Amino acid sequence: MNPFDSPFRVSLGSAVFVLGLVAFSSLPPLVIGASTGAVVVGFRVFLDVLTGETSTSESLWIHLPAAGYYISFAAMAAMVHFRRQMAAPIRAGVMGAALDFLANGCELAIRYGMGESFPFSGHMLVVLSLFAILRSFCVIGVYNMWMTKHVRSLAEARKEELERLMMVNSGLYEEMVYLQKSMALMEDMTRQSYDLYSRLVEGKPVEPRIALDLAEHIHETKKDMQRIFAGLSKLIGRQSGRGRIPIAELCAMVIRANEKYASLSGKAITFSYHGQIDLATDQLYPLLSVLNNLVSNAVEAIRKNGAVELRARLEGNGLVIEVEDDGPGISADDIAWIFQPGFTTKYDRRGNPSTGIGLTHARDISQALGGHLQLVKSEPGQTVFRFVVPTSRLLEAQTDAFQNEHPPVPPQGAHLV
Numbered sequence: 001m002n003p004f005d006s007p008f009r010v011s012l013g014s015a016v017f018v019l020g021l022v023a024f025s026s027l028p029p030l031v032i033g034a035s036t037g038a039v040v041v042g043f044r045v046f047l048d049v050l051t052g053e054t055s056t057s058e059s060l061w062i063h064l065p066a067a068g069y070y071i072s073f074a075a076m077a078a079m080v081h082f083r084r085q086m087a088a089p090i091r092a093g094v095m096g097a098a099l100d101f102l103a104n105g106c107e108l109a110i111r112y113g114m115g116e117s118f119p120f121s122g123h124m125l126v127v128l129s130l131f132a133i134l135r136s137f138c139v140i141g142v143y144n145m146w147m148t149k150h151v152r153s154l155a156e157a158r159k160e161e162l163e164r165l166m167m168v169n170s171g172l173y174e175e176m177v178y179l180q181k182s183m184a185l186m187e188d189m190t191r192q193s194y195d196l197y198s199r200l201v202e203g204k205p206v207e208p209r210i211a212l213d214l215a216e217h218i219h220e221t222k223k224d225m226q227r228i229f230a231g232l233s234k235l236i237g238r239q240s241g242r243g244r245i246p247i248a249e250l251c252a253m254v255i256r257a258n259e260k261y262a263s264l265s266g267k268a269i270t271f272s273y274h275g276q277i278d279l280a281t282d283q284l285y286p287l288l289s290v291l292n293n294l295v296s297n298a299v300e301a302i303r304k305n306g307a308v309e310l311r312a313r314l315e316g317n318g319l320v321i322e323v324e325d326d327g328p329g330i331s332a333d334d335i336a337w338i339f340q341p342g343f344t345t346k347y348d349r350r351g352n353p354s355t356g357i358g359l360t361h362a363r364d365i366s367q368a369l370g371g372h373l374q375l376v377k378s379e380p381g382q383t384v385f386r387f388v389v390p391t392s393r394l395l396e397a398q399t400d401a402f403q404n405e406h407p408p409v410p411p412q413g414a415h416l417v
Contacts, residue, residue, distance in 0.1 A: 015135040015142075017070060018096060022143055025083055033074025037067030065110040073103035089140050096136030097129075104128050182224045189217045194357060197341065244280040247319065248273065251310050254291045258299055258308070268305045271295075275312030279319065281394035286365045290373065293362040294323040294385050301327035301383065318371065319394060321387045330378040338375065339363050362387075369393050 017036050021029055041063045048059035076099050077083070085092040105128070192214055199206050255271040262269040281287065291310070298308045302325060311322045330338060341360045359373075366373040371389035378384070 014069070014100070015138045018073070018100075018135065018139045019142060021074065021077060022083055022086055022139070029074040029078040029082075030071070033070045033072075034067075037070035040070065041067050061114075065107050065114060068110040069103045069107040072106035073099055076102060086140075086143060089144055093133075093137045093140040096139060097132040100132035100136055101128055104132065179224075182221050185217055185221050185224075189214060189221070190357065192217075194341065244282055245284055246280045247277045247312055247321075248275060250281075250284065250287055251275070251291065251312060251321070254288065254295050255310065257292065258295045261296060262299045262302075265299065266304075267299065267302060269299060269302055270307045271309075272307070273310045273312070275310075277312050277314060277319070279314070279391065279394065282396065283369065283389075283394055286369060287389075290362045290365050290387055291321065291323070293358045294387065297358065298323060298325035298327060298383070301325060301329075303328070314391065315388075317392065318388050318390050322376070322384055323387070324382065324384045326381050327383060329380045329383050330375070335375060335378060339373075 017032075020036070021032050024032060041060070044063040044066065045056060045059045048054045048063075049056055053059075054062070080095065080099075082092070082095060082099065085095055192210065196206060196210055196214070251273045255273060259269075259271055262271075295308060295310070302308075306326045309324045311324070313320050339359050341357050363373045366387060366389065369389045370393050371387065373385065373387050376384040376386045
């Protein structure tokens with residue numbers, strides 16, 4: 001509209017500009033104002049040239065003051081922090097109307113200074129005020145409708161996420177019950193297996209029923225583990241496929257698992273890994289078994305606060321991984337016995353001894369891989385275990401027979417030396 005029968009015009013296009021000024025909060029207001037002013041002037045000049053009504057220079061002279069509206073509005077909006085007022089719609093509408101009125105006044109002042117004449121009257125002020133109010137509250141209305149829709153979308157998304165988390169939590173609680181049952185069953189099986197081993201070593205008669213009971217318990221545990229794995233896979237939403245894994249990532253897995261174990265035990269332990277090794281392996285389960293035994297033993301040895309460090313390096317044709325902790329160390333009398341089956345210095349709260357086969361199991365896995373496990377140093381404040389395995393074995397594909405013979409050992413403390 002041309003309310004004063006002159007090149008000065010008002011339109012709802014300015015409302016779109018104000019909406020963009022609010023929506024694109026990442027851009028400075030003056031950048032938006034100057035860009036919009038340049039585009040508006042260029043478009044109007046293009047239309048005049050296209051219709052052939054005026055020359056390019058004359059059209060540019062006529063429409064150049066229009067950029068003053070957008071630049072002045074943006075400058076004033078930046079000064080009063082107009083974007084922050086959008087949380088209060090009425091106040092933002094009034095402030096927007098005032099800025100619109102003043103910006104129109106700036107454009108009229110520019111045009112007046114360039115020689116255009118306007119009939120300044122109360123009617124002109126009323127027209128400018130009405131258009132300012134109309135455009136400002138139009139912007140506020142559209143903005144709030146958009147925000148309302150956005151908030152509703154977020155609320156729906158959060159509701160769906162909350163429902164999903166509740167289902168996950170319910171599923172995890174169910175799996176935890178089965179896992180606790182399996183842990184208790186495996187602890188009993190470990191003790192029964194060691195008792196069977198002791199009787200066989202001593203040449204004492206063994207009832208066949210004992211072996212059958214163990215087989216039944218193992219079968220039940222296997223079924224529980226399958227059910228737990230299926231349940232967790234469904235909750236996570238993907239099947240976990242095992243392939244080659246870098247040594248650094250494997251050590252990180254061990255550290256993450258034992259960080260949770262230490263936290264659950266009420267201990268403040270700092271874990272670290274040092275090693276620059278470009279080596280990946282299929283031997284995930286046996287390596288996890290050995291490292292989890294060593295690191296969880298270190299966690300159990302530390303009383304309250306301490307540190308556990310994993311170091312990996314290539315030495316000759318072998319991979320060397322050392323696990324060091326700053327716990328109290330192993331007494332000199334016990335060092336010669338730590339790899340013997342059944343030897344333990346740990347007891348639970350009820351006074352029951354651990355089965356003492358954790359380090360024996362880790363040593364056997366090391367030897368099965370063609371390597372070895374040894375205690376390098378143990379004194380108060382420093383205990384170091386060294387695990388060495390040939391790199392040629394790490395590059396081999398892990399066979400199912402080996403997996404079945406040496407399953408992964410989780411970081412549990414009840415059955416580790």
